[in-house]
Amino acid sequence: MRERVRETIRRYRLLERGDGVVIGVSGGPDSMALLHVLLALRDEYDLSLTAVHVHHQLRGAEADADAAFVADWCRAHGVPCRVVRVDVRAHAAKHRLGLQVAARQLRYAALREAAEEAGAGKIALGHHADDQVETVLMRLVRGTGVGGLAGIPISRAEGSATLIRPLLHVRRAEIEAYCAAHGVPYRLDASNRSRAYLRNRVRLDVVPLLSALNPRFPEAVCQLAEVARAEDAYLEERAREALEGALRRRTADGVVLDRQALVRLPLALQRRVIKLILSYLCVDEPDRFFAHIEAVRRLAASDKPAGCHRVAGAWWVETDYDVLVFGRGEPDSREGLDFCYPLAVPGETLVPELGCTIRCRVTDRPLEDGELSPLWAVFDYKRLSGPLVVRARRPGDRMTVWGLAGHKKVKDILIDEKVPHRVRRRMPVICAGETILWLPGVRRSAEAPVTAATRRFLYMEVENDA
């Protein structure tokens, strides 16, 4: 076995000469074998080894005995050893985590810290091929995509260190045989036989059943994991490129995508781009991804200009003509806004609902462009009657339109002009009495036009607050 581990270390470049290595040692056969193998390679690679035993304080005297066992063995074999006590229950309670997740977080944190203190670039763990098989099957049972089937990587970054798993291509039985052959002692964790944990049920029930159907089943799963890892990495890279290509902009709360750019992508990349965004923004439960992803895809591909899908928590995804908006909080209500303020003429009127200001100026000469904000309209002041107000849109609003006899529904104007819904909802309506004068940013009415006879000009400007 030692030769195969050395070959794995060489092929995947897990160690370099002079490496500092922190080894996670629980005291079970896997980590004791790993410690023993690395000790045998210490001179060859000129390694500085440090054993780290994380004491989870969950199993009472048993756990104390594990810690003492590891410390004793290390002392006898000249390996520096640290025992780190972590409070799993407190951490789980504080962050509302399951005990297993909490223990894992604290264990990896302790290893990272030990690596930093020891100035070690590598953290070695004793995961083996059967752990890989169990991990892939657990993910399959819980629900996963191709990425989940990639299982445990043989090496990856962990903080500023590199986490390595030199035993990943070795079977559990080989490790036990190695321990027996080399007189490596170990302690067994009684909880490994409890069917309360999914991993144990997979190990005790599922793997034996499937191995009975194909004795080479474990190898087949490890191969699948290896293939899936590379394909997942490739797809992820293509998806990140595609996301950059489809991204219109990032907002404070989310992102805005080019809807057509998304829909034109191959199906696999559409799904991965949406997943990237959802996993970044809001969804952290992989088994809930699929339904959301498909809903967002349908929303984007639909021929309706506007639609909305609620994701997790306060997150939603909205289509609005040519964009797909991922955002948080209540999507602006279409009906909810209702306000009406008299306009100060001359003067400035704040519309807090919209975060904008309407400025009115009355002049006896036309103004130049440079004197005006980008969003403005001008009226013959003398021809206006009724109080000037700014108000929210109301159902049934109608307005006169240049070149058209009579009135047109504001709703139809907005549709014809393809005004995005998020603009419509935040659009002020400016009136003289009941008569709509101006839909800023959309259309001016045919009311009170400026002519050669105009003597008093009413300039209105809309400015959005920064």
Place this chain on the structure above:
Amino acid sequence: MRERVRETIRRYRLLERGDGVVIGVSGGPDSMALLHVLLALRDEYDLSLTAVHVHHQLRGAEADADAAFVADWCRAHGVPCRVVRVDVRAHAAKHRLGLQVAARQLRYAALREAAEEAGAGKIALGHHADDQVETVLMRLVRGTGVGGLAGIPISRAEGSATLIRPLLHVRRAEIEAYCAAHGVPYRLDASNRSRAYLRNRVRLDVVPLLSALNPRFPEAVCQLAEVARAEDAYLEERAREALEGALRRRTADGVVLDRQALVRLPLALQRRVIKLILSYLCVDEPDRFFAHIEAVRRLAASDKPAGCHRVAGAWWVETDYDVLVFGRGEPDSREGLDFCYPLAVPGETLVPELGCTIRCRVTDRPLEDGELSPLWAVFDYKRLSGPLVVRARRPGDRMTVWGLAGHKKVKDILIDEKVPHRVRRRMPVICAGETILWLPGVRRSAEAPVTAATRRFLYMEVENDA
């Protein structure tokens, strides 16, 4: 259930108005339910339905009764029905197939034929969501890549028809409930309960165990299949592009790839390109792919200029400096060729071992390029002594080289010039007696150079036979 099937048909565009549909009807609950549902949709879609029952002649009276049952039901419900008898045992014996594979081949052939005769563009089959789960798990047990996890497609081309599976998103239990609710009769195949078949063991043992760990396990597998299908299709397309990009040429027996172009690809595409070639050329057992693919990858990435990996049967893959050659038969032996022929001067000498011809011309003036084949050399004829011959390379061959005192080993010349091994092996050596004059395509010796004093020119040309 009928509504969900209708929705599936609509979303995946499985049927169009006026379609002719051949339905594979075994008489079991799945196919009877499918027949019943399509009968209910007949008017809506203006369908021409034909039921086809394939009689495998394997289960004696049971099978006869199945055929009669289907024919009777169809007669009673006004559906044209054809019973096609196929000889599975004979087909299996002739093509050395397992009975299940043979039965499947004949069944699909019968359905294709029936579709052609009926002028039907669609072939409908009763596969459902539990079949999907079983298929994915069977592939996982046997060993598979991401493509295998894609499971059963909801539609695909089958000959000139399209094969559709309208029940693919419906569970077996729903189908049974539908049959009970609508009084749809069916017959059960006793062999479905035999644990001799892998599919049955998966259905009877594996799925219940995994569903006990997660009740939503079947849905999770169907989602994985859907995700894997799209990702597999995308990867396959990228791999085909990458193969075109790396392809130097096709040979009678195989292909030649640009070695660097392959090695520079992302790992996932390297594997898929090699798999495309191997599956096209020779390997048809998916579980044997992985080891071959990895061996070929290592061969290509190795820093040795030449190497060889034997694949299945007579197939091999060879590196040769900048190319990777996939070929069949014995790779040309490096030592095996041995021949020696006197050269006809003037005249043509055929070298059957190499499939080439050496032409010698003696002139009293230099020839122009246009008068010569691309591969030629010229000598001062008067300064040559000894019989002119063409022979195979021999160990220890040495040759004079321009600008170098003494001789150089032919082997070293070939290495220094990076002559591909397949060229070396098929290279003629042209001598005057024991003195090597020319290694065509590689180097001319320093013997008998043409000078101002030359009066008789010996032109030699090598032409490869078409």
